[in-house]
Amino acid sequence: MRIGELSRRAGVSQRALRYYEEQGLLRPVRRPSGYREYDESDVASVRRIRTLLAAGLGTAVIAEVLPCMVDVEEEAVLAPGCPELVPGLSVELDRINDAIAQLDAARRILTAIINAPVPAAAPPPAGTARAT
Numbered sequence: 475m476r477i478g479e480l481s482r483r484a485g486v487s488q489r490a491l492r493y494y495e496e497q498g499l500l501r502p503v504r505r506p507s508g509y510r511e512y513d514e515s516d517v518a519s520v521r522r523i524r525t526l527l528a529a530g531l532g533t534a535v536i537a538e539v540l541p542c543m544v545d546v547e548e549e550a551v552l553a554p555g556c557p558e559l560v561p562g563l564s565v566e567l568d569r570i571n572d573a574i575a576q577l578d579a580a581r582r583i584l585t586a587i588i589n590a591p592v593p594a595a596a597p598p599p600a601g602t603a604r605a606t
Contacts, residue, residue, distance in 0.1 A: 480512045484520035497533040
């Protein structure tokens with residue numbers, strides 16, 4: 475199938491498909507005409523790529539793990555088909571958890587700033603005129 479058909483069937487833009495190819499995530503056959511020719515299995519590959527992107531993985535990590543990911547049909551999720559992937563995926567989960575913790579701390583600080591009462595006699599910020 476050509477890129478337009480894969481785009482329609484996978485629900486992603488042609489631009490995204492070209493990007494996935496550029497990142498080594500998809501490997502279409504190139505016809506003498508220059509057209510990309512995709513296999514039926516590429517529809518499922520694009521779905522897996524989208525799932526892994528939504529899970530917070532970067533394309534470099536996805537390129538490493540994609541060949542070993544398998545579908546768990548009953549649950550519409552992916553599973554690592556190669557046990558050696560689990561430690562690396564756990565590192566990615568730790569990275570995401572750390573980022574969440576940092577964002578949560580930033581949210582608490584900003585919430586405290588927003589909710590802090592402004593003292594009635596507070597001097598105006600430097601460079602601003604006080605209303606009289």
